[in-house]
Amino acid sequence: MPTVLITGASSGIGLEFAKQYAALGWDVLATHRHEATPSALAEAAAHSSRIRLEPLDVTSESHVRAFVGKLESAPIDVLINNAAVAYDDKMSLDTQNFGSLSFALFDRIFATNVRGPLLVTEALHANLKAGNEKKIVCMSSTNGSLTEPLPGSIGTFYRASKAALNRAMMNVAEAVRPDGISVVLFHPGAVLTEKNVRFGQPYPGMISTEFSVRNMIETITGLGLADTGRFLLYDGEALPW
Numbered sequence: 001m002p003t004v005l006i007t008g009a010s011s012g013i014g015l016e017f018a019k020q021y022a023a024l025g026w027d028v029l030a031t032h033r034h035e036a037t038p039s040a041l042a043e044a045a046a047h048s049s050r051i052r053l054e055p056l057d058v059t060s061e062s063h064v065r066a067f068v069g070k071l072e073s074a075p076i077d078v079l080i081n082n083a084a085v086a087y088d089d090k091m092s093l094d095t096q097n098f099g100s101l102s103f104a105l106f107d108r109i110f111a112t113n114v115r116g117p118l119l120v121t122e123a124l125h126a127n128l129k130a131g132n133e134k135k136i137v138c139m140s141s142t143n144g145s146l147t148e149p150l151p152g153s154i155g156t157f158y159r160a161s162k163a164a165l166n167r168a169m170m171n172v173a174e175a176v177r178p179d180g181i182s183v184v185l186f187h188p189g190a191v192l193t194e195k196n197v198r199f200g201q202p203y204p205g206m207i208s209t210e211f212s213v214r215n216m217i218e219t220i221t222g223l224g225l226a227d228t229g230r231f232l233l234y235d236g237e238a239l240p241w
């Protein structure tokens with residue numbers, strides 16, 4: 001069976017990708033940044049022998065290199081760069097507001113959301129070349145769009161990080177095109193993850209995590225090299241940059 005590697009699989013969209021790919025019979029490398037396996041991920045793995053758990057902090061170069069070393073030349077069919085940070089530890093956006101910008105948070109968000117996917121993708125290049133599917137999927141956001149108006153001035157670091165991710169991955173798409181590897185960026189929709197519910201973020205029109213991920217998997221299945229470098233909604237609709 002094909003193998004998918006997911007970063008940040010301890011919650012939300014990453015956890016749901018792990019569950020749904022496992023249910024489809026894929027081998028799932030579900031990675032998380034903790035020393036002990038987070039409970040929701042441990043529970044998912046207890047229900048599926050397809051899910052293999054591995055610690056992987058995408059901000060740590062030594063961690064990423066050691067992890068990839070352990071994989072040796074194992075093929076990876078689909079890499080999902082999902083891990084990201086959007087808020088500070090209190091799930092507040094205040095520390096990203098002009099006038100009270102926390103530059104420690106800036107460093108953390110950029111290390112996770114931009115440097116992390118680049119580090120992981122480059123380190124796994126040979127494994128992706130060895131895979132049959134040859135797909136790199138990055139969870140972006142319309143928060144990173146430069147051409148669409150966005151309300152207010154919230155989420156300065158998060159919005160900037162997703163714009164930077166988009167540009168960086170367009171470069172990666174060109175670099176790996178000769179290897180037959182495609183790179184796609186997704187906006188998963190406004191998703192009602194357990195964190196968004198817990199911290200009171202829901203608003204009308206949000207979609208379920210199950211629905212968003214099911215649609216993204218369908219879209220990923222149909223992707224080919226012709227799609228490389230594109231920015232897509234969960235259902236495959238092209239999004240403006």
Ligand SMILES: NC(=O)c1ccc[n+]([C@@H]2O[C@H](COP(=O)([O-])OP(=O)(O)OC[C@H]3O[C@@H](n4cnc5c(N)ncnc54)[C@H](OP(=O)(O)O)[C@@H]3O)[C@@H](O)[C@H]2O)c1
Pocket residue numbers: 007008009010011012013014032033034056057058059081082083084085086112139140141142187188189190191192193195196
């Ligand atoms: N939910 C939405 O509406 C929405 C909309 C647009 C885009 N997105 C994007 O979709 C992706 C998933 O979001 P989500 O809503 O599912 O958020 P989430 O529940 O917070 O998931 C993010 C995951 O990244 C992990 N992570 C954070 N720092 C990490 C690190 N250094 N190394 C490895 N993993 C790390 C988190 O681990 P911990 O849980 O341990 O912190 C968590 O598992 C993100 O890229 C996000 O920007 C989400």
